[in-house]
Amino acid sequence: MKTGRLEAFSDGVLAIVITIMVLEMKAPEDTTFKGLLSVAPIFISYLLSFIYLGVYWNNHHHLMQVTQKVNGKILWANLHLLFWLSLIPFTTSWIGEDSHHTVALPVATYGFVLLMCAVAYFILERVLIAYHDENFALSKLCKSTVKDYISVGVYIISIPLAFVNTWLSIACYVLVALIWLMPDKQLEDLMEDM
Amino acid sequence: MKTGRLEAFSDGVLAIVITIMVLEMKAPEDTTFKGLLSVAPIFISYLLSFIYLGVYWNNHHHLMQVTQKVNGKILWANLHLLFWLSLIPFTTSWIGEDSHHTVALPVATYGFVLLMCAVAYFILERVLIAYHDENFALSKLCKSTVKDYISVGVYIISIPLAFVNTWLSIACYVLVALIWLMPDKQLEDLMEDM
Amino acid sequence: MKTGRLEAFSDGVLAIVITIMVLEMKAPEDTTFKGLLSVAPIFISYLLSFIYLGVYWNNHHHLMQVTQKVNGKILWANLHLLFWLSLIPFTTSWIGEDSHHTVALPVATYGFVLLMCAVAYFILERVLIAYHDENFALSKLCKSTVKDYISVGVYIISIPLAFVNTWLSIACYVLVALIWLMPDKQLEDLMEDM
Amino acid sequence: MKTGRLEAFSDGVLAIVITIMVLEMKAPEDTTFKGLLSVAPIFISYLLSFIYLGVYWNNHHHLMQVTQKVNGKILWANLHLLFWLSLIPFTTSWIGEDSHHTVALPVATYGFVLLMCAVAYFILERVLIAYHDENFALSKLCKSTVKDYISVGVYIISIPLAFVNTWLSIACYVLVALIWLMPDKQLEDLMEDM
Numbered sequence: 001m002k003t004g005r006l007e008a009f010s011d012g013v014l015a016i017v018i019t020i021m022v023l024e025m026k027a028p029e030d031t032t033f034k035g036l037l038s039v040a041p042i043f044i045s046y047l048l049s050f051i052y053l054g055v056y057w058n059n060h061h062h063l064m065q066v067t068q069k070v071n072g073k074i075l076w077a078n079l080h081l082l083f084w085l086s087l088i089p090f091t092t093s094w095i096g097e098d099s100h101h102t103v104a105l106p107v108a109t110y111g112f113v114l115l116m117c118a119v120a121y122f123i124l125e126r127v128l129i130a131y132h133d134e135n136f137a138l139s140k141l142c143k144s145t146v147k148d149y150i151s152v153g154v155y156i157i158s159i160p161l162a163f164v165n166t167w168l169s170i171a172c173y174v175l176v177a178l179i180w181l182m183p184d185k186q187l188e189d190l191m192e193d194m
Numbered sequence: 195m196k197t198g199r200l201e202a203f204s205d206g207v208l209a210i211v212i213t214i215m216v217l218e219m220k221a222p223e224d225t226t227f228k229g230l231l232s233v234a235p236i237f238i239s240y241l242l243s244f245i246y247l248g249v250y251w252n253n254h255h256h257l258m259q260v261t262q263k264v265n266g267k268i269l270w271a272n273l274h275l276l277f278w279l280s281l282i283p284f285t286t287s288w289i290g291e292d293s294h295h296t297v298a299l300p301v302a303t304y305g306f307v308l309l310m311c312a313v314a315y316f317i318l319e320r321v322l323i324a325y326h327d328e329n330f331a332l333s334k335l336c337k338s339t340v341k342d343y344i345s346v347g348v349y350i351i352s353i354p355l356a357f358v359n360t361w362l363s364i365a366c367y368v369l370v371a372l373i374w375l376m377p378d379k380q381l382e383d384l385m386e387d388m
Numbered sequence: 389m390k391t392g393r394l395e396a397f398s399d400g401v402l403a404i405v406i407t408i409m410v411l412e413m414k415a416p417e418d419t420t421f422k423g424l425l426s427v428a429p430i431f432i433s434y435l436l437s438f439i440y441l442g443v444y445w446n447n448h449h450h451l452m453q454v455t456q457k458v459n460g461k462i463l464w465a466n467l468h469l470l471f472w473l474s475l476i477p478f479t480t481s482w483i484g485e486d487s488h489h490t491v492a493l494p495v496a497t498y499g500f501v502l503l504m505c506a507v508a509y510f511i512l513e514r515v516l517i518a519y520h521d522e523n524f525a526l527s528k529l530c531k532s533t534v535k536d537y538i539s540v541g542v543y544i545i546s547i548p549l550a551f552v553n554t555w556l557s558i559a560c561y562v563l564v565a566l567i568w569l570m571p572d573k574q575l576e577d578l579m580e581d582m
Numbered sequence: 583m584k585t586g587r588l589e590a591f592s593d594g595v596l597a598i599v600i601t602i603m604v605l606e607m608k609a610p611e612d613t614t615f616k617g618l619l620s621v622a623p624i625f626i627s628y629l630l631s632f633i634y635l636g637v638y639w640n641n642h643h644h645l646m647q648v649t650q651k652v653n654g655k656i657l658w659a660n661l662h663l664l665f666w667l668s669l670i671p672f673t674t675s676w677i678g679e680d681s682h683h684t685v686a687l688p689v690a691t692y693g694f695v696l697l698m699c700a701v702a703y704f705i706l707e708r709v710l711i712a713y714h715d716e717n718f719a720l721s722k723l724c725k726s727t728v729k730d731y732i733s734v735g736v737y738i739i740s741i742p743l744a745f746v747n748t749w750l751s752i753a754c755y756v757l758v759a760l761i762w763l764m765p766d767k768q769l770e771d772l773m774e775d776m
Contacts, residue, residue: 005201005255007587012209012400015594020217022668023602027676031685047665054661058654061587072252072377079248083241086216094221103225183654199395199449206403206594214411266446266571273442277435280410288415297419393589393643400597408605460640460765467636471629474604482609491613 003067006078010060013082017089018053021046024093042096045110048177049092052114055180056085059121067128077127081120087113107169108162114173115155118148151176197261200272204254207276211283212247215240218287236290239304242371243286246308249374250279250315261322271321275314281307301363302356308367309349312342345370391455394466398448401470405477406441409434412481430484433498436565437480440502443568444473447509455516465515469508475501495557496550502561503543510536539564585649588660592642595664599671600635603628606675624678627692630759631674634696637762638667638703649710659709663702669695689751690744696755697737700730733758 025042028035060081067074091110100106158172219236222229254275261268285304294300352366413430416423448469455462479498488494546560607624610617642663649656673692682688740754 005205009205009209009251011591011594012205013213015591016210016213016598019595019598019668022672025672027679031682031687036687050665057591058657075252083244086213090216090219097221100225105225105230202396203399203403203445206399207407210404210407269446277438280407284410284413284415291415294419299419299424397593397597397639400593401601404598404601463640471632474601478604478607478609485609488613493613493618
């Protein structure tokens with residue numbers, strides 16, 4: 001079995017997930033700047049989720065490029081990842097409504113789904129390695145990097161943190177997104193400087 | 195005619211069908227755990243339908259891999275399958291609303307659409323075999339397996355069962371989904387042990 | 389320029405157009421057979437539009453198979469076709485609501501959009517032939533068949549007919565859909581017998 | 583890294599963005615010509631946005647045809663473009679509602695998103711050229727044409743213009759769309775004649 005159709009299906013699902021979030025940004029009745037500002041929370045949560053889904057699409061792209069063959073287990077590990085990613089529009093719209101970004105549960109739920117996406121991605125990597133044991137490129141790529149450890153660590157902290165202060169929790173999500181946007185080299189230099 | 199575009203179109207439709215179901219999970223107004231629990235029925239029905247659509251995507255993927263050529267009949271048999279699969283978001287949202295999982299008709303309708311999907315898949319297999327008579331791989335793959343017989347049998351039972359007790363009917367749907375998730379070998383061992 | 393990406397984009401748009409129509413079938417509040425019957429008009433209009441879009445996808449598929457190269461004009465002729473096809477979910481939901489299938493304007497509008505789709509498809513064929521003049525296969529395929537003439541003729545009749553009796557008009561749309569579902573040979577035999 | 587999957591993902595997102603706009607055209611309750619006319623503003627704004635997205639898809643298509651390889655920066659420059667394009671359905675539905683086309687802010691916001699799309703496309707071109715420095719075809723294609731300068735110039739003018747008279751602003755958007763629809767040669771002849 002080749003990876004072509006798995007990639008096509010994943011691209012389709014990711015393209016839809018990343019795009020349907022914008023359906024939550026309803027055109028405001030109020031046509032003043034105040035009306036436009038009222039969509040700011042959902043806009044910002046959309047922007048953040050767009051970056052996260054972009055990161056997953058990029059990483060998935062890289063992972064599949066070194067994958068040579070797939071089996072039933074890999075198909076299901078991939079569907080499992082898509083399932084959690086498909087919940088991001090739900091958590092994005094929950095966090096983006098009214099002043100829900102100041103309420104603990106929506107913010108914690110947002111982090112929980114991100115954590116489960118990271119776990120699902122980790123499982124997909126393990127299943128791929130198990131099936132490609134001789135494949136050095138894949139094992140090397142899948143070696144959990146400092147980004148992976150920071151992400152999962154920050155998610156685990158940010159979920160309970162939402163019940164203390166939602167802004168700290170949101171700052172964590174923004175931080176992780178920024179870390180992923182940063183090229184690997186720059187990040188290493190930054191870590192050394194600290 | 196080659197299978198490339200048929201696969202691409204089917205992937206597109208399946209990716210949309212599997213993803214738009216999540217649009218039914220509206221972000222709850224209530225931001226307490228009670229509010230989050232209120233989306234549990236639609237979440238669980240989404241999870242179940244996601245697994246079913248994942249199974250169909252996997253099986254369709256396998257079927258197309260041994261298919262070498264397509265004709266007009268096959269294109270329409272495939273569209274017929276996509277039609278019934280496209281109704282799953284409707285039955286999923288009907289069963290997932292409020293306490294509809296305790297009402298006979300939505301539960302029976304959910305099973306009826308699953309039954310029609312199975313019938314449409316069976317027709318697609320027959321049409322493919324008729325066009326590839328010399329192709330051993332396809333005939334072998336399409337040999338109705340124990341999974342097919344159990345599935346159709348359970349669907350036929352579970353539709354009237356919904357009018358007796360919806361929970362029994364739902365248990366049937368969950369059972370079929372689990373059977374499909376189970377690798378073939380494990381299932382055979384289990385059947386022998388019984 | 390090759391046809392690959394034009395096909396992929398068209399498949400994407402057609403897959404979305406054919407699938408989002410089902411979003412109009414809202415799960416009824418009423419969980420009795422009466423409630424289920426209330427979605428019958430939208431279900432039947434969905435089924436009819438699904439067949440029409442399936443026919444366009446099939447024909448587009450065949451057309452692109454004999455197309456070797458595309459230019460800017462062809463890209464726009466194709467987008468023009470996709471534009472009219474993308475209006476089908478609108479007319480489908482208008483005709484499918486309440487008892488709108490008994491009101492002249494929604495039924496006539498449904499036919500008008502079908503007519504414009506047929507015109508746009510005809511333009512696409514002409515633009516393709518003009519760019520492939522030496523290509524015999526394409527010219528032969530694009531030779532307007534009896535089906536094309538019947539379709540356009542029936543659309544033109546059925547639009548004013550909707551203002552006389554909507555059922556006659558709807559019967560026309562069903563007839564055209566059935567003609568397209570019929571294999572070419574069978575149709576020829578039928579015409580000879582008449 | 584090759585361009586295949588980047589194109590597939592972009593096609594997916596563009597196909598969805600171009601299609602979901604039609605979801606904003608709700609079937610009117612009123613089944614008279616007056617009812618149909620009530621969807622005219624959203625229909626016209628849909629048509630305009632459809633043309634803009636068609637232009638971007640065409641240009642993206644051409645750009646990717648001369649692109650031989652992609653890196654992380656290019657993937658993100660492309661996602662950045664898709665982000666702004668994905669906001670077009672939002673501004674389209676805002677401008678298309680009721681009489682919002684006569685209100686300054688929705689019309690100015692529509693132009694602002696178009697301007698950001700043009701900027702994002704310009705960035706994508708720069709990033710591509712920087713990575714393909716030896717590639718003549720790309721540099722030549724990316725040479726900002728008269729169309730690019732006119733577009734950006736008109737967008738910058740039309741945003742403040744919306745606060746003076748929205749119709750002038752809308753005329754600007756229509757003008758830019760028409761310029762892009764016009765083949766390059768014809769445009770050059772027209773410019774010479776002036």
